[in-house]
Amino acid sequence: MALITPKTPPGVMELLPRQQIAFQTMLDTIRRGYERFGFVPVETPVFESVDVLLTKSGGETEKQVYFVQSTGALQQNRKPELALRFDLTVPLARYVAEHERDLAFPFRRYQMQRVYRGERAQKGRFREFYQCDIDVIGKDSLPLHYDAEMPAVIAHVFNDLKVGDFTINLNNRKLLLGLLTAAGVAAPDRQALVLRELDKLDKVGRDAVATSLCEGEAGLERDAAERLLDQLGQAGDTDAVLARLRTLADRHPEIAAGLTELDTVVRGLRAFGVPEARFGLNLTIARGLDYYTGTVYETFLDACPGLGSVCSGGRYDNLASHYTKSRLPGVGISIGATRLFAQLQEAGLMDAAGAGTCQxxxxxxxxxxxxxxxxxxxxxxxxxxxxxxxxxxxxxxxxxxxxxxxxxxxxxxxxxxxxxxxxxxxxxxxxxxxxxxxxxxxxxxxxxxxx
RNA sequence: GCGACGGUAGCUCAGCUGGUAGAGCCCUCGGUUGUGGUCCGAGUGGUCGUGGGUUCGAGUCCCAUCCGUCGCCCCA
CATH class of the missing domain: 3.40.50.800 (Anticodon-binding domain)
Known part of the structure; x- marks a missing residue:
């Protein structure tokens, strides 16, 4: 009898026992940190009904979803009714809408489970991976101070994880879209295009971005592109950046609104005791966070800049609008634990020769x-x-x-x-x-x- | 979906201009009675991704195909 080659499908992380123990230790550390801030645990099923899951589907989302088909349904040639979750935010929205009457608001939950994405596996990009989410959901309203609490939790957790230095990048979509609109980029799809280009700043450099902004579909004038890059590309001292941005506040109401929010978040962060070196404004982070409405976060490890974000999230005005008429604003953040762990191992930042459980x-x-x-x-x-x-x-x-x-x-x-x-x-x-x-x-x- | 590169032992790979396969690691056993890891010795293990073609002869050249890695796209 021919043997079948034992091989995991691509894009999954399967570990030997010692590594598994190290991974569990990492999850435990994250869990302890979340609980330290008073978050309560929730788990949801790995699949949801297609209706629930694909509410906010753009075309891209749907392409990445794994559908779940029972054999019976398959034989009857029916369309799948279930699909695997691709994040924990959509299930949370459903969960909160479904159990609204039984929950205490503001609802602070953490959730650490696997999610599934049908994309091509690449370095640091898995098809099955852990997300470790915290979100706070308010009823009708949710003070901005919660936006400041998120990075405080993350700073605490990453500190405990001993992953070396890291930077929590802050941005605000109102500010960003205000600046774009003021610069003459008002249509949402053009804004998305411009944001995508801006995101490549670190990778391809300012000149290349300026060129593609002018010559690509974005079609900006050269000086408009340069101005935008001046405004968005600035880095350095948080207060200095804020001060410079304030000079632009009167160009569009959203700019002023975004700045006020950012200001509150930064002040809150400092009050929570997050060191200045652990966060900073970065107006170019925005990609893939398009359903956020205010604050957005992306966290990078200083030791592995190429890895991409290991923790991102943001504020959304109304989380569960597809499932309930109640207004449920929220703010949340998610650690990509699988990516983080895999990277730490590769970088040798993980004591891989950790002990077993048996002594x-x-x-x-x-x-x-x-x-x-x-x-x-x-x-x-x-x-x-x-x-x-x-x-x-x-x-x-x-x-x-x-x-x-x-x-x-x-x-x-x-x-x-x-x-x-x-x-x-x-x-x-x-x-x-x-x-x-x-x-x-x-x-x-x-x-x-x-x- | 596009592009680049790659598929030889369980793993990492070598195999020069074509002459029917090798190393290291791993694994198993041994190096005498109750001592692992280290050291020494021996052994198991491959129709060279698959299918065609060129050739007296192909891991080696050509074509196709599948799979993988990386990059692009995208990334909640």
Whole structure:
């Protein structure tokens, strides 16, 4: 019989146990951070009805959706009724609309689950990946201070993750669209076009962007393009940028509105204690965030600038307008945990050789002593030490090899000699240190290895 | 959907101008009785992505096709 090549489909992240443990540790860190700020957990099903999922579908969205088809429906040639979620925001909207009467508002939820996108897998771009979202949903209104809280949470979490320096980029769509409109780019599709070009600033440079703005479909005049680049491309000290932008406030009401919002967010961020070096204004981030209506965020790792955003989000005026007549404004942010983890591993920022979950292996030297081994394991477990007993008789070399492979740092060895003396031999694999101790002192001796 | 590059052992790859396949790693076993990792020795493992063509002969050249990687597009 021909064997089928065992191979994961492209664009997924599947890990060996040690890496899985490291990944779970990362998720735990994120979860702890979210809970520290008082967010409550929610999970939603991996698929939703097509109706729910494709409400805001532009053509691109639909192309990236995996449809779920039961065999029966397939045979009857029916259209799929279900599809896999491509983010956690749409399910959240449905969730909030559905359970509106049972929730406390402002509703602060976190959600850490996998999402699915049918796009070509690339470096840092997965077809199945984890998103770790927080959102705050208000009823009728939601103060801007929540916009300032989001980056505060992110700064806290990324700090705990120990991923090195990072920068939370802030922008505001009102400001951005106001500037574009004032510059003569008023039509939404032209705005989108211009934003897409502006996003390439870092990659292709200012001149190339200016050229494509003039010669491409955007069709700007050269000096208009240059002016726009001057306005949007400025970087540096947050207050200085804000001050420069304020001189443009009277050109369009949206500019003034956006600036007021940004101002509030920046002040809030500082009050939350986010260091100045961890955030900055960046008027060119806007791509792919087109359903946001105010504040937008994108976070980059300083060590991996090419990676793209590892955490993005923003403010939306009315989250669930497709599902309820209630007005539910929100603000949220999402960490792309799979991308983040994969990148950290590649960059060697992750201690990949992390320990396993099991701390001690009780070996089986003499099958006649099996019950004594069980008792030893029970004593260790009662002391809170993760312990495995070797149940299969095997040469001792094999058992040690197993412990080494499985990442179990300490083994208990007890043959008839030790047993007769009421003792066990403990061995710490990494150091090779081995010592015999009375069974009464075993727990303390094991703990000593971990210190 | 477009473009570039690539498919040889489980993994990473070598194989020069065509003469019927190799290394390292991994894995298994051994190096005597109760010691892994290190070291030494041995072994398993490939119809060279697939289908055609050129040739006495193709991993090697040509065509097609599939798959993959990277980039573009797009990215909630």
């Amino acid at each position: 001690v292996l009780v070996t089986q030297m003499d099958p006649a002593l099996l019950e004594a081994y069980f008792q030893i394991a029970t004593v260790l477990r009662s002391a809170g030490i993760n312990t495995e007993v070797q149940l299969e008789a095997a040469k001792i070399g094999r058992q040690l090899k197993y412990a080494d492979r499985a990442g179990i740092p300490v083994v208990v060895l007890m043959g008839t000699d030790e047993h007769a003396r009421g003792a066990v031999t403990l061995k710490h694999l990494a150091s090779g240190i081995q010592r015999e101790v009375p069974r009464a002192e075993m727990v303390a001796a094991v703990r000593a290895f971990f210190d």
